Each structure stands twice: as C-alpha cells, then as structure tokens.
Amino acid sequence: xxxxxxxxxxxxxxxxxxxxxxxxxxxxxxxxxxxxxxxxxxxxxxxxxxxxxxxxxxxxxxxxxxxxxxxxxxxxxxxxxxxxxxxxxxxxxxxxxxxxxxxxxxxxxxxxxxxxxxxxxxxxxxxxxxxxxxxxxxxxxxxxxxxxxxxxxxxxxxxxxxxxxxxxxxxxxxxxxxxxxxxxxxxxxxxxxxxxxxxxxxxxxxxxxxxxxxxxxxxxxxxxxxxxxxxxxxxxxxxxxxxxxxxxxxxxxxxxxxxxxxxxxxxxxxxxxxxxxxxxxxxxxxxxxxxxxxxxxxxxxxxxxxxxxxxxxxxxxxxxxxxxxxxxxxxxxxxxxxxxxxxxxxxxxxxxxxxxxxxxxxxxxxxxxxxxxxxxxxxxxxxxxxxxxxxxxxxxxxxxxxxxxxxxxxxxxxxxxxxxxxxxxxxxxxxxxxxxxxxxxxxxxxxxxxxxxxxxxxxxxxxxxxxxxxxxxxxxxxxxxxxxxxxxxxxxxxxxxxxxxxxxxxxxxxxxxxxxxx
Amino acid sequence: xxxxxxxxxxxxxxxxxxxxxxxxxxxxxxxxxxxxxxxxxxxxxxxxxxxxxxxxxxxxxxxxxxxxxxxxxxxxxxxxxxxxxxxxxxxxxxxxxxxxxxxxxxxxxxxxxxxxxxxxxxxxxxxxxxxxxxxxxxxxxxxxxxxxxxxxxxxxxxxxxxxxxxxxxxxxxxxxxxxxxxxxxxxxxxxxxxxxxxxxxxxxxxxxxxxxxxxxxxxxxxxxxxxxxxxxxxxxxxxxxxxxxxxxxxxxxxxxxxxxxxxxxxxxxxxxxxxxxxxxxxxxxxxxxxxxxxxxxxxxxxxxxxxxxxxxxxxxxxxxxxxxxxxxxxxxxxxxxxxxxxxxxxxxxxxxxxxxxxxxxxxxxxxxxxxxxxxxxxxxxxxxxxxxxxxxxxxxxxxxxxxxxxxxxxxxxxxxxxxxxxxx
Numbered sequence: 001x002x003x004x005x006x007x008x009x010x011x012x013x014x015x016x017x018x019x020x021x022x023x024x025x026x027x028x029x030x031x032x033x034x035x036x037x038x039x040x041x042x043x044x045x046x047x048x049x050x051x052x053x054x055x056x057x058x059x060x061x062x063x064x065x066x067x068x069x070x071x072x073x074x075x076x077x078x079x080x081x082x083x084x085x086x087x088x089x090x091x092x093x094x095x096x097x098x099x100x101x102x103x104x105x106x107x108x109x110x111x112x113x114x115x116x117x118x119x120x121x122x123x124x125x126x127x128x129x130x131x132x133x134x135x136x137x138x139x140x141x142x143x144x145x146x147x148x149x150x151x152x153x154x155x156x157x158x159x160x161x162x163x164x165x166x167x168x169x170x171x172x173x174x175x176x177x178x179x180x181x182x183x184x185x186x187x188x189x190x191x192x193x194x195x196x197x198x199x200x201x202x203x204x205x206x207x208x209x210x211x212x213x214x215x216x217x218x219x220x221x222x223x224x225x226x227x228x229x230x231x232x233x234x235x236x237x238x239x240x241x242x243x244x245x246x247x248x249x250x251x252x253x254x255x256x257x258x259x260x261x262x263x264x265x266x267x268x269x270x271x272x273x274x275x276x277x278x279x280x281x282x283x284x285x286x287x288x289x290x291x292x293x294x295x296x297x298x299x300x301x302x303x304x305x306x307x308x309x310x311x312x313x314x315x316x317x318x319x320x321x322x323x324x325x326x327x328x329x330x331x332x333x334x335x336x337x338x339x340x341x342x343x344x345x346x347x348x349x350x351x352x353x354x355x356x357x358x359x360x361x362x363x364x365x366x367x368x369x370x371x372x373x374x375x376x377x378x379x380x381x382x383x384x385x386x387x388x389x390x391x392x393x394x395x396x397x398x399x400x401x402x403x404x405x406x407x408x409x410x411x412x413x414x415x416x417x418x419x420x421x422x423x424x425x426x427x428x429x430x431x432x433x434x435x436x437x438x439x440x441x442x443x444x445x446x447x448x449x450x451x452x453x454x455x456x457x458x459x460x461x462x463x464x465x466x467x468x469x470x471x472x473x474x475x476x477x478x479x480x481x482x483x484x485x486x487x488x489x490x491x492x493x494x495x496x497x498x499x500x501x502x503x504x505x506x507x508x509x510x511x512x513x514x515x516x517x518x
Numbered sequence: 519x520x521x522x523x524x525x526x527x528x529x530x531x532x533x534x535x536x537x538x539x540x541x542x543x544x545x546x547x548x549x550x551x552x553x554x555x556x557x558x559x560x561x562x563x564x565x566x567x568x569x570x571x572x573x574x575x576x577x578x579x580x581x582x583x584x585x586x587x588x589x590x591x592x593x594x595x596x597x598x599x600x601x602x603x604x605x606x607x608x609x610x611x612x613x614x615x616x617x618x619x620x621x622x623x624x625x626x627x628x629x630x631x632x633x634x635x636x637x638x639x640x641x642x643x644x645x646x647x648x649x650x651x652x653x654x655x656x657x658x659x660x661x662x663x664x665x666x667x668x669x670x671x672x673x674x675x676x677x678x679x680x681x682x683x684x685x686x687x688x689x690x691x692x693x694x695x696x697x698x699x700x701x702x703x704x705x706x707x708x709x710x711x712x713x714x715x716x717x718x719x720x721x722x723x724x725x726x727x728x729x730x731x732x733x734x735x736x737x738x739x740x741x742x743x744x745x746x747x748x749x750x751x752x753x754x755x756x757x758x759x760x761x762x763x764x765x766x767x768x769x770x771x772x773x774x775x776x777x778x779x780x781x782x783x784x785x786x787x788x789x790x791x792x793x794x795x796x797x798x799x800x801x802x803x804x805x806x807x808x809x810x811x812x813x814x815x816x817x818x819x820x821x822x823x824x825x826x827x828x829x830x831x832x833x834x835x836x837x838x839x840x841x842x843x844x845x846x847x848x849x850x851x852x853x854x855x856x857x858x859x860x861x862x863x864x865x866x867x868x869x870x871x872x873x874x875x876x877x878x879x880x881x882x883x884x885x886x887x888x889x890x891x892x893x894x895x896x897x898x899x900x901x902x903x904x905x906x907x908x909x910x911x912x913x914x915x916x917x918x919x920x921x922x923x924x925x926x927x928x929x930x931x932x933x934x935x936x937x938x939x940x941x942x
Contacts (some may be wrong), residue, residue, distance in 0.1 A: 179689075267804070288655060288656055289654065289655035289656065339658075339659045340659040340663075364577075364683075364686070365575075365577060365652070366575075366576045366577025367575035367576040367577055367578070367658070368576075370574070383553075399686075402685075402686050405746065405747065406685050406688075406742075406746055406747070406748060407747050407748070408744075450923060
C-alpha cells in the first residue's frame with residue numbers, strides 16, 4: 001500500500017478512513033436490522049443471485065472483449081498496432097519476431113519494471129540479430145547519428161503519448177521528472193555532471209531501458225487506477241510492439257536518413273509536397289526496338305533520345321523530366337536494348353538503382369520469352385535480398401497500331417469494354433502480354449509511341465503516378481542503402497574522435513554501464 | 519543362241535508386267551484396310567521428302583510461310599505435325615505421303631533448349647535452312663546464334679532468309695498497301711520505303727558475317743490472311759520460291775514446288791500434291807533388295823485409289839482398263855521391259871543389289887510419278903465428262919516420267935551413296 005500511495009499518502013489514507021467510517025458502520029447496523037426482522041435468509045439468497053449474475057456477465061464481457069479489440073479490426077490477428085506500410089519484406093520478418101514476444105506478454109509486465117526491461121532487451125536483441133546475424137555483438141551495430149535520431153523519435157512519441165494518455169502531465173514540472181531519474185540513475189557520475197544530455201544519450205544507447213523506465217512509471221499509475229487485466233495485457237503488447245518497431249527502424253538502417261524530415265519539408269498548411277528533393281528514377285527497359293527511346297521522348301515531351309529502326313542506343317542514357325503541377329520530377333534511364341540473357345547482370349544492376357520499372361513490350365511481337373526471363377531475373381534478384389525492395393513494374397505495350405486490323409487506326413479505343421475489332425485485339429494483346437510477363441492486366445498500358453502519332457501517353461502517366469507512393473518506398477530504401485554504404489565502422493570511429501572526449505566517453509560509459517550494472 | 523536370253527527376258531518381263539498390273543488392279547479395285555502398308559508408304563515418303571528447316575522467333579511468321587508454301591489451311595498443317603524433340607516439331611505435308619517436311623524449331627533460344635540436339639537429329643535430312651525474321655529491326659540474337667552454329671558445322675549449307683511482316687512499315691493514316699509490282703527483285707534491291715530499306719540492308723549485313731561458304735538469299739515477304747486487307751495475301755511468294763529453288767540446286771525443291779502449287783485447291787491441284795510422296799515411297803521401297811511388307815504395285819495402286827478419291831471419281835475395272843490402255847501399248851511395253859530388266863538385275867547378288875537397286879528405285883519413282891499425273895488427267899476428264907483424249911494422257915505420262923527421271927538423277931535421291939543419308 002505504501003508503495004502505491006507513497007510516503008505522504010498515509011495522512012491522506014487516514015483522512016479517507018475517517019471519512020468512510022460512518023458509511024462502513026452501516027454494514028453491521030444493517031445486518032442487525034435484518035436479523036431482527038428475520039429477513040437475513042432473503043438477503044442471503046438475493047446476494048447469491050447477484051453474484052451469480054455478476055459472474056455470468058463478467059464472463060460474457062471478457063469473451064467479447066477478447067474477440068474484437070476495439071479499433072484494431074484492420075490489423076492482423078493478434079497485432080495491436082499495424083506494421084509500417086513502408087517496410088521491406090525483411091522488416092516484416094523482424095516484425096513477426098516482435099509479434100512473437102508481444103504474444104507472450106501480460107499486463108504484469110507494466111507493473112514489474114525488471115520484467116519490462118528484460119523483455120525490451122530481448123526484443124531489441126532479437127531484432128538486432130535478425131539484421132546482423134553475422135555480428136557477435138549485433139546490439140551495437142548502429143551509428144551515432146542513428147542513435148541520436150532514435151532518441152529524438154522516442155522523445156517525440158513519448159511526449160505525444162504522455163500528453164494524450166496522462167491527464168495533468170502538462171502541469172508536471174521537468175524538475176520532478178529529473179529528480180525521479182536521479183533517484184533511479186544507473187550511471188551516477190555522468191548523470192550528476194550532464195543530466196540533460198545524458199538523458200538523450202541514454203535513450204539512444206539503451207532504448208530498452210529508457211522506454212521501459214518511462215512506460216513502466218506511467219503504467220504503474222494506470223494499474224492502480226483500476227484498469228482491467230485485459231486492458232493491461234493489451235497495453236503491454238503495445239509497449240512491446242513499440243519497442244520492436246523502433247528497434248526495427250534502428251537496425252534496418254532506416255534512421256540513417258530522417259524519414260520525418262522528408263515528410264515535413266513543407267509545412268502541413270501547404271497541400272502536398274509537390275517536389276521532394278530527389279526525383280524518382282524510372283528504368284525504361286525492354287527488348288531491342290521495343291520502343292524504349294520513343295517512350296522516353298514521349299514522357300519528356302521532346303526528342304531527347306534517338307529513335308531508329310536500327311538499334312540506336314548502346315549504353316544506358318539518363319534524361320531528366322521536370323516536375324509539373326500534378327507530375328513529380330523524374331529521371332528516366334533509357335536502358336540499352338536487351339538482346340540476350342547476358343544482359344541480365346546489367347539489367348539487375350540498373351534495376352537496383354531505380355525506383356520504378358517501365359517495361360516496354362511490343363504488342364505485335366509474340367516472342368516474349370526473353371522479356372519474361374529478364375523480368376524474372378530482376379524479380380529473383382530482389383526476392384533473394386529481403387533487405388531490398390523491388391521496384392514496381394508497369395508494362396507499356398507499344399505498337400498497338402500494328403495489331404489487326406492493320407489498316408485501321410481510329411483512336412480512342414476502349415479496352416475495358418472493347419467494341420470494335422481493333423479494340424478487341426488490343427485487349428487480347430494486353431492479356432497475352434500480362435500473362436507472358438507475369439503481371440496483372442491492369443498494369444499493362446497499351447500505347448502508340450511513334451513521334452507525331454502518340455496515343456495514350458496520359459494513361460502511361462496515370463499508371464506511373466499511381467505507383468509513385470510505392471516507388472517512393474523503393475527510393476527510400478535505395479537511398480538508405482547508399483547512406484549506409486557511405487558510412488561504416490571507420491566513419492563512425494572518426495566521428496567519435498572528432499566529436500570530443502566527453503561524447504565518446506559517454507558512449508563508452510553508456511555501452512558499458514547497463515551491461516555491467518543491471 | 520543369242521536371241522534366247524533376250525526372248526527369255528522379254529517373256530519374263532511380260533510376266534512381270536501382267537503380274538504388276540494385276541497387283542495394281544487388285545489394290546485399286548479391292549482396297550483393303552492396310553494400316554501397315556499406309557504406315558510404310560508414309561515412312562518411306564517421309565524419308566525422301568526434302569526438309570526445310572524453319573528458324574525463327576515465335577510470331578515471326580513461320581506458320582504463315584508453311585501455310586502459304588503448301589497452300590494448306592491451318593487444320594491440314596496442324597494435323598500433319600509430329601514432335602521431333604521436346605522443342606522442335608515437324609510439319610509434314612501431305613500427311614499420308616509427305617512431299618515436304620518443315621522442321622519448326624519453336625522456342626529457339628530458350629533457356630533449356632540446345633539447338634545442337636535438333637541439329638544432330640535432323641541435319642541429315644535438312645535440304646536448306648529457311649530463316650524467318652521480322653523485317654523490322656535487328657536480327658534476333660537467338661536466331662543468329664543458332665544459325666552461326668549450324669553454319670560452323672555445315673559451312674556449305676545454303677540459307678534462305680524470309681524477311682516478314684513488311685506491313686509494319688506502312689503505318690500511317692492511310693490504308694497500308696504493298697508496293698506493286700514487287701520491287702525487291704532478288705531480295706537485295708530497295709523497295710522505296712526508306713526505313714524498311716535500311717532495316718533490310720542492316721539485316722543483310724548481319725547475315726553477311728555468317729561463317730561458311732553457302733549462299734545466303736533473301737526474300738522480303740508478307741503473308742497475310744485475305745481478311746487483313748493487304749492484297750496480295752502471298753506477297754513475295756514467288757521470290758521466296760525462287761530463293762528456295764536456287765538454294766536447292768538438285769531440283770528437288772523445284773519439283774516439290776510443282777507438287778505443292780495449288781495444293782490448297784480442291785480437285786486436281788490438291789491431288790497433284792500427293793503424287794510426289796507416293797512416288798518417293800515407291801522409289802524408296804524398290805531400292806531395298808527384297809521388298810518388305812508391300813511392293814511397288816501396291817503403292818501405285820494405293821496412289822491411284824487415293825487420287826480418284828480426291829477427284830471424286832471411283833475406279834471400275836472398265837475405267838482402269840481404259841486408263842492402262844491409253845498409256846499406249848508401246849509406252850507400256852517399253853516401260854515394262856525396262857522395269858522388268860531392272861527387277862531382274864536387282865536379283866543378281868552383289869552387283870545387282872548395289873547398282874540395279876539404285877536404278878530400280880529411280881525407275882519406280884519416275885513411273886509412279888508419271889502414272890499419277892497421267893491418272894489425274896484421265897480422271898479429271900472422266901469427271902467433267904469432257905471428250906477423252908488418250909494421246910494427251912500418254913503424253914502426260916511420258917512428260918512427267920521424264921521430269922521425274924531428271925530430278926531423280928540430278929538429286930541422286932535414289933543412289934546408294936545417299937542412302938545412308940536417308941536412313942532414318
């Protein structure tokens with residue numbers, strides 16, 4: 001009791017007891033009254049009935065609450081919070097592992113800080129091992145900027161959560177919070193000398209401990225406020241999932257660039273950030289003479305690539321497309337004509353550095369084996385590397401004017417509900433292309449790309465724009481990969497040295513501290 | 519003294535002739551279901567039929583070429599194919615006694631496909647390679663790779679390149695139309711459409727780099743169904759035939775062309791396309807020292823029966839006698855004597871089986887071929903009720919027989935040294 005209400009609370013308790021005494025006195029008085037009136041048996045029966053009804057109602061409430069957690073219908077079974085939409089397949093595997101921990105969590109965790117700490121550490125270690133199985137010490141495989149960003153993110157989340165969930169938190173003085181930390185400090189000397197920075201660093205160095213400390217403290221309050229055990233269980237799972245989520249963000253290298261910074265380039269008052277810093281890079285690929293250069297010209301709205309009956313391009317060339325009102329800035333990479341399977345290595349290397357693939361397939365050429373094998377090679381490449389994210393593929397079906405009947409060209413053609421013979425042929429060709437290339441028919445855009453006779457370029461733009469969010473995710477992962485390859489252990493070491501003695505000392509203390517003293 | 523063996527020969531030849539006609543009569547008038555015989559005829563014809571190796575990507579127009587060259591509809595070509603290996607298939611036309619076989623290497627350049635396998639199996643029969651490429655754009659790499667390998671192993675093999683789907687270049691607001699008269703000449707002259715001419719020239723340059731010494735001929739063609747509205751539907755077919763004939767110097771393709779022309783039409787045209795196969799089977803069967811399941815007369819009888827069926831006429835004893843009579847006693851006797859002598863020589867051990875057998879094969883081939891053409895003329899006049907001209911029938915017999923003899927000699931298709939080639 002004392003642990004819950006604190007030292008000063010015993011006076012409160014006394015006051016409460018004094019106030020309650022008159023009402024408590026009614027219990028024996030009522031019993032006497034019943035005894036005298038010989039109504040004690042009825043009272044006993046009534047009480048038994050009430051208990052029975054309460055038990056039944058409680059079971060009912062427990063079952064329905066178990067089945068449908070409010071507001072979580074959209075997430076997968078057993079998940080309290082959904083995984084981030086931008087995660088790669090590898091991240092999702094890590095999320096599964098986090099879910100494994102979350103499933104074993106109970107509300108007890110929130111009251112027992114030691115258990116929370118242990119679970120948090122286990123989750124983070126599991127995630128770290130998932131991303132860096134080759135490391136003996138995967139837990140520390142992140143860079144200092146990442147750690148600082150993590151601290152910032154956790155701080156921001158914690159603040160939001162605190163304001164939302166803890167009534168009166170705005171009136172709590174920081175001094176009280178710091179005093180609490182000082183009481184619970186684990187690295188006393190550092191905390192004395194630099195309390196504020198230490199908090200940040202500690203949050204970064206050992207997120208598990210920091211999160212555990214913050215959350216455990218808060219939820220202790222909730223617990224005594226009479227939350228049901230069911231609610232506690234769910235909150236505990238959310239806590240474990242949040243720890244796992246941040247661990248995934250940290251160890252997947254996603255924090256090497258500040259995602260939120262990208263999101264907040266424009267203040268929220270302005271509609272949509274129209275032109276992010278890095279233009280999307282589109283790979284325009286396909287067989288020799290499929291119409292790649294024609295497509296590049298059509299999208300650029302200008303003659304930038306040589307178009308000829310003979311294969312004109314030998315090397316990949318890059319073209320910039322300036323963004324317009326509704327269109328993002330693009331970089332078009334016109335891949336050289338792919339003639340044989342020896343081009344696979346080149347194509348895969350290009351695809352790895354692009355965010356969206358525009359595959360040009362002539363409608364009138366039935367030999368699509370090579371297309372399929374090249375595309376499958378790209379798919380296989382990304383499937384074997386779950387830390388990458390495969391760029392989405394849009395197929396542009398060129399040369400639809402050369403389909404039967406040859407002497408007819410009277411656009412527009414409605415391929416969704418074909419009426420004439422030409423439209424029917426185009427539709428059939430779309431289905432055939434979709435099937436041979438292993439893409440949904442919806443992803444095949446029929447078009448005519450001849451200069452001066454352009455048709456359906458708008459549909460190509462629409463298809464590209466529809467894939468922009470997906471392409472952005474691919475781009476983000478690609479850029480993160482680049483950021484990661486630029487840094488490395490040596491770079492981090494250099495940063496620590498130039499960052500000064502104090503900071504490096506803190507890092508070392510922080511790493512050594514929790515492991516030896518907890 | 520000296521006349522005795524001669525008389526004996528003539529006597530025995532006469533016996534041969536009468537027994538020969540007796541077998542023909544029996545087969546024609548009392549056709550018995552004979553699956554083994556039919557199979558045998560088809561097999562022998564198949565072994566002699568020239569093989570045109572079609573090399574090209576899916577959708578380059580190989581089936582259109584098969585259809586146009588054989589004059590056959592889809593169905594006939596479709597039913598006449600047999601798998602050669604897992605990936606290649608052979609179109610035979612006509613099915614019962616093939617005149618020509620198209621080896622179609624489908625899916626050329628696929629991951630698991632090694633053209634070497636088809637080469638090993640079919641190279642002994644291939645008369646020439648017919649490369650089919652779309653006129654638009656560069657020559658596809660798989661085609662070029664396969665062809666290069668073929669020519670490394672057979673540097674002297676002729677190659678004919680059919681450059682298809684010319685109409686891809688006619689695109690424009692107006693209705694596309696083939697330039698007429700056919701401007702490409704021997705396949706090297708410009709057609710007057712700038713982009714097309716450059717593409718064709720670039721393709722010719724590519725093929726010029728092929729290894730080997732065999733000639734490479736070009737034929738820009740565009741074979742489309744009538745309903746496509748691109749007349750003529752067989753644009754450039756004459757040029758393609760010319761290239762194929764030039765590629766096959768021994769005249770077999772030339773003769774095959776005569777057999778195949780008009781084979782898509784009903785009646786005489788279609789019937790004529792069947793003669794070559796029966797003649798080839800007869801020649802092949804006769805080359806064997808001892809005829810196996812069936813003999814030459816049975817083959818000829820089956821042929822006459824089949825031709826009558828195609829022309830919608832039925833043989834009777836009377837019409838058959840009339841037909842054999844109008845071939846001319848002299849002609850028949852001369853042919854018969856020759857036939858008999860060959861048969862006898864064939865029975866001489868050693869020398870006869872080598873030389874005589876070969877000559878007998880050519881003779882049987884020529885006579886069967888002549889007989890078939892004469893029969894078509896005779897049956898056609900009977901069917902139409904036109905006045906019957908016995909001399910014309912005899913003349914057709916002589917003409918066709920001479921033609922076939924020439925081809926048989928030039929191509930050495932029934933000589934022993936080529937026998938190993940056809941021993942599949």
